[in-house]
Amino acid sequence: MTDHVIRLAVNDKQIEATVPARLTLADFLRDRLGLTGTHLGCEHGVCGACTVLVDERSVRACITLAVQVDGCSITTVEGLTGPLADRLRAAFSRRHGLQCGFCTPGFLVTATEMIQNDSRPKPLTADYVRETLSGNTCRCTGYQGIVQAVLDAEAHDHITG
Amino acid sequence: MTLIGTSVPRREDERLLAGKGSFLADQAQGAYHVMFVRSDIAHGELRHIDVSAAQDMPGVVGVFTADQLGLRDNYIAPLHEPHPEFVAATAFAMADQRLALMADRRVHYVGQIVAAVVASDRYLAEDAAELVNVGYAALPVVVEMEDALDADAPVLHEQLSSNEAASLSYTFGDPDSARAQAAVTVAETYRIGRHGAVPLECRGVLTRIDHRTGEVDVWTSTQIPHMVRRGICAATGWTTDAVRVHVPDVGGGFGTKANVYPEEVLVPLLARLTGRDVVWVEDRHEHLTAAAQGRDQVHRCVLSVDADGRILALEDDFLVNIGAGSLWVAGIIANTAIHILGPYRVPAARVSGKGIFTNKAIVAQYRGAGRPEASFVLERSLDAAARRLGLTNVEIRRRNLLTAQDMPYPQPLPYRDGVPIVYDGGDYRACLDAALELLPTSVVAQEQAAHPELLIGHGVGCYLEATGRGPYEAAKISVTPQGRIEVMTGAASAGQGHETSFAQVAAQSLGLPMEAVRVLPTDTGSLAHGIGSFGSRSAVLAGNAIAQTAALLVDNGRRRFAQATGADLAEVGYREGIFQAPGRDPVGWRELAQLGAPGKALEGEPPLYAASMYRCDTVTWTMGAHATVVGVHPGTGIVRVLRYAVAHEGGVEINPLVVEGQVLGGVAQGVGGTLYEEFRYGADGSPRSTTFAEYGLPGSNEVPEVLIRHLGVPTDNPLGVRGAGESGTIAVAAAVAAAIDAATGCTHVTATPIAPRTIKTALEAT
Ligand code: FES
Numbered sequence: 037m038t039d040h041v042i043r044l045a046v047n048d049k050q051i052e053a054t055v056p057a058r059l060t061l062a063d064f065l066r067d068r069l070g071l072t073g074t075h076l077g078c079e080h081g082v083c084g085a086c087t088v089l090v091d092e093r094s095v096r097a098c099i100t101l102a103v104q105v106d107g108c109s110i111t112t113v114e115g116l117t118g119p120l121a122d123r124l125r126a127a128f129s130r131r132h133g134l135q136c137g138f139c140t141p142g143f144l145v146t147a148t149e150m151i152q153n154d155s156r157p158k159p160l161t162a163d164y165v166r167e168t169l170s171g172n173t174c175r176c177t178g179y180q181g182i183v184q185a186v187l188d189a190e191a192h193d194h195i196t197g
Numbered sequence: 198m199t200l201i202g203t204s205v206p207r208r209e210d211e212r213l214l215a216g217k218g219s220f221l222a223d224q225a226q227g228a229y230h231v232m233f234v235r236s237d238i239a240h241g242e243l244r245h246i247d248v249s250a251a252q253d254m255p256g257v258v259g260v261f262t263a264d265q266l267g268l269r270d271n272y273i274a275p276l277h278e279p280h281p282e283f284v285a286a287t288a289f290a291m292a293d294q295r296l297a298l299m300a301d302r303r304v305h306y307v308g309q310i311v312a313a314v315v316a317s318d319r320y321l322a323e324d325a326a327e328l329v330n331v332g333y334a335a336l337p338v339v340v341e342m343e344d345a346l347d348a349d350a351p352v353l354h355e356q357l358s359s360n361e362a363a364s365l366s367y368t369f370g371d372p373d374s375a376r377a378q379a380a381v382t383v384a385e386t387y388r389i390g391r392h393g394a395v396p397l398e399c400r401g402v403l404t405r406i407d408h409r410t411g412e413v414d415v416w417t418s419t420q421i422p423h424m425v426r427r428g429i430c431a432a433t434g435w436t437t438d439a440v441r442v443h444v445p446d447v448g449g450g451f452g453t454k455a456n457v458y459p460e461e462v463l464v465p466l467l468a469r470l471t472g473r474d475v476v477w478v479e480d481r482h483e484h485l486t487a488a489a490q491g492r493d494q495v496h497r498c499v500l501s502v503d504a505d506g507r508i509l510a511l512e513d514d515f516l517v518n519i520g521a522g523s524l525w526v527a528g529i530i531a532n533t534a535i536h537i538l539g540p541y542r543v544p545a546a547r548v549s550g551k552g553i554f555t556n557k558a559i560v561a562q563y564r565g566a567g568r569p570e571a572s573f574v575l576e577r578s579l580d581a582a583a584r585r586l587g588l589t590n591v592e593i594r595r596r597n598l599l600t601a602q603d604m605p606y607p608q609p610l611p612y613r614d615g616v617p618i619v620y621d622g623g624d625y626r627a628c629l630d631a632a633l634e635l636l637p638t639s640v641v642a643q644e645q646a647a648h649p650e651l652l653i654g655h656g657v658g659c660y661l662e663a664t665g666r667g668p669y670e671a672a673k674i675s676v677t678p679q680g681r682i683e684v685m686t687g688a689a690s691a692g693q694g695h696e697t698s699f700a701q702v703a704a705q706s707l708g709l710p711m712e713a714v715r716v717l718p719t720d721t722g723s724l725a726h727g728i729g730s731f732g733s734r735s736a737v738l739a740g741n742a743i744a745q746t747a748a749l750l751v752d753n754g755r756r757r758f759a760q761a762t763g764a765d766l767a768e769v770g771y772r773e774g775i776f777q778a779p780g781r782d783p784v785g786w787r788e789l790a791q792l793g794a795p796g797k798a799l800e801g802e803p804p805l806y807a808a809s810m811y812r813c814d815t816v817t818w819t820m821g822a823h824a825t826v827v828g829v830h831p832g833t834g835i836v837r838v839l840r841y842a843v844a845h846e847g848g849v850e851i852n853p854l855v856v857e858g859q860v861l862g863g864v865a866q867g868v869g870g871t872l873y874e875e876f877r878y879g880a881d882g883s884p885r886s887t888t889f890a891e892y893g894l895p896g897s898n899e900v901p902e903v904l905i906r907h908l909g910v911p912t913d914n915p916l917g918v919r920g921a922g923e924s925g926t927i928a929v930a931a932a933v934a935a936a937i938d939a940a941t942g943c944t945h946v947t948a949t950p951i952a953p954r955t956i957k958t959a960l961e962a963t
């Protein structure tokens with residue numbers, strides 16, 4: 037198995053690593069960097085639990101190879117910081133948008149991308165939120181609390197600009 | 198202090214939202230990885246296993262087959278047997294199940310373990326597992342229950358004489374003469390497809406060896422750590438003090454993790470055999486192949502009613518396909534048989550059921566475990582009778598539902614625990630009315646206007662569920678030297694928020710603020726006995742165990758205070774964290790705990806704690822009613838659930854936010870099983886639903902918003918709580934099927950998952 041040297045930024049930290057070609061980004065983050073907040077629910081690109089931001093766009097880390105993100109900037113759930121992240125987290129808790137919490141990192145990352153996207157409807161609608169979250173699976177909550185949490189976090193965003 | 202009944206924000210949330218949860222796979226650093234080699238045929242004899250190529254692969258420290266394991270018992274014993282009174286009343290019988298943990302002579306389903314590879318990392322373990330060469334002599338495969346019962350069907354388990362895993366039957370009243378007098382009798386066959394829990398986190402087991410003592414620490418993603426310990430010890434012959442089972446954060450369970458699995462025995466054993474820490478992290482393909490599945494029932498139901506629609510007799514004969522085996526077969530068929538009576542006046546019944554072995558994957562108790570199946574059959578039968586009589590679905594139920602005047606309502610039958618069944622409800626008819634207030638039939642016109650392209654229909658479904666099954670749950674409450682209160686119970690959390698709701702119970706019972714209390718994850722080394730979290734039992738059993746133990750802890754504290762101060766015990770009072778007696782300085786838990794420190798009044802006294810088991814006489818019954826409005830696309834037959842409402846007779850809610858979450862999540866799973874999810878099998882027994890794309894979990898576009906009304910009806914336990922974990926799931930199939938029939942006007946849905954194709958065909962035929 038050929039090894040490759042990759043250089044990337046993970047949660048604003050510069051990293052250089054030697055990785056086998058077949059190592060997935062998810063395993064790289066979890067096993068090499070200890071960033072276990074990125075969860076694996078299916079390892080075949082359907083559930084969204086492994087969602088991370090690669091250069092600010094959401095990507096499924098389970099079907100991405102570490103070598104593919106050479107030169108990129110990665111944000112995992114551990115790296116979601118700032119006022120929007122704080123509001124999202126508070127709203128998820130208040131609205132009971134999580135039970136077991138296994139899907140939660142993926143939802144937080146997807147929701148962050150959604151709210152940061154300038155072409156989204158303003159204000160967000162429940163239908164748009166449901167549509168945008170439809171690539172993330174939650175088995176516990178029935179989605180109701182998650183959708184409300186995203187609307188709450190965004191509504192605040194809207195008011196405060 | 199009123200913590201019980203308050204929607205306290207969950208304590209679990211902060212770490213989970215930060216990505217700092219501690220799930221099984223998150224704790225695997227440094228451990229060697231186990232990869233199981235699994236059967237790829239559904240039935241056959243093992244001819245040879247060649248592991249030499251695998252053994253020579255880099256990183257591999259061992260490849261193991263059944264004959265190298267030295268197991269005492271190569272199987273796990275059933276996890277439930279009904280009480281003798283129930284056995285006598287229902288002629289219950291159960292076959293001796295001995296499904297191999299690791300196949301030694303035969304394989305019985307695709308996914309059964311035949312060998313295990315241990316290697317230094319997951320990638321290398323997978324490489325090596327691919328090189329294990331297994332030769333089989335295929336045997337005839339049985340997939341359908343009807344085939345399994347055929348006179349010349351192959352008998353799947355060598356030690357048995359038929360494919361019957363368990364059976365029961367009971368009769369009361371006089372169903373034959375009731376049927377003869379009936380104005381209308383409806384008879385139909387109903388099928389509930391095979392679907393299951395499918396938590397977002399797969400299973401996983403980690404074992405670390407303490408080389409000083411030889412003891413093993415096992416972490417497993419389970420709802421029932423004490424039963425896992427029992428399974429490990431029974432199969433290996435180890436004593437219970439040689440193995441300690443811990444529960445990490447668990448990413449959903451819903452029953453599939455309330456099972457004891459071969460992997461939970463084999464991983465600790467492989468750790469001992471290799472002398473290394475080892476971990477097995479299940480992948481999704483394995484989970485959808487080898488983890489326990491659910492439902493898969495066929496019922497032949499005959500319902501007789503009089504001219505007013507009043508039930509005269511219910512006759513039901515059902516089969517449950519338990520695949521290669523189910524450690525819970527007794528619970529599943531008993532649940533089904535009991536809950537088929539529903540929340541109605543049923544003067545006569547004849548019910549019989551069987552669990553059947555086939556070559557599908559194993560089965561456990563999935564959320565509801567017999568209750569959703571029973572509800573679907575009974576409710577569909579009521580709808581069929583209503584249609585024949587020209588009554589509405591609501592009216593036939595209103596005429597049969599038990600009301601406040603009927604309560605408490607005895608059934609001529611014992612529950613699984615042997616205690617005669619007595620429904621302890623409030624007013625079941627009022628509960629249906631409450632659901633209809635949330636979602637009246639008039640909503641149909643609104644939805645029709647909003648969706649002119651769809652056919653719109655309204656449906657209702659009722660259920661009754663026995664919750665809080667005993668016999669007991671254990672709790673232990675300790676006081677740290679800093680005075681913090683630490684609580685542990687046998688009811689391990691799988692996402693239900695126990696760290697919060699159990700802390701509410703403990704804090705309120707002790708008159709302390711929440712901050713003073715911490716709920717610890719369950720581990721069998723710290724808590725000698727326990728049962729677990731399943732069947733809507735944690736709030737009832739563990740909740741009351743905590744309240745009871747808290748009272749004992751206060752007694753212990755009072756005694757210690759008296760001992761330290763010389764006060765008369767009878768005069769020692771306790772209030773809101775403070776012990777006091779006339780003429781003595783009051784002290785709090787912290788000071789009391791520190792009295793045992795060197796040089797203090799009670800030097801050498803062990804830390805303060807109390808432990809007890811809460812026993813309940815029998816179950817408590819939660820009734821509920823669901824109402825829904827669906828839209829059916831006439832061109833495709835695709836169904837959208839547009840509106841949903843649940844009213845239920847819960848008891849006291851410890852944390853209303855958590856209870857509501859249970860109902861919401863339950864409805865989502867019900868919708869999944871009703872419309873999308875299915876474990877399909879080929880005629881050769883090969884699983885066809887082995888990815889998320891094929892299995893069909895509902896997403897955010899498929900699950901409706903749900904309105905909930907909680908009709909608090911206290912019950913006879915100290916906290917007054919009833920279980921609610923399954924309330925959201927049970928009546929979904931019944932309500933959605935009824936709404937579809939109302940929308941199309943030309944269907945009578947008899948099977949789940951409800952295929953768009955069937956609806957489309959029916960619409961085209963009209
Ligand atoms: S784990 Fe990556 S999409 Fe499911």
Ligand code: FES
Binds near residue numbers: 140173175176397448
């Ligand atoms: S909270 Fe458990 S999967 Fe979403």
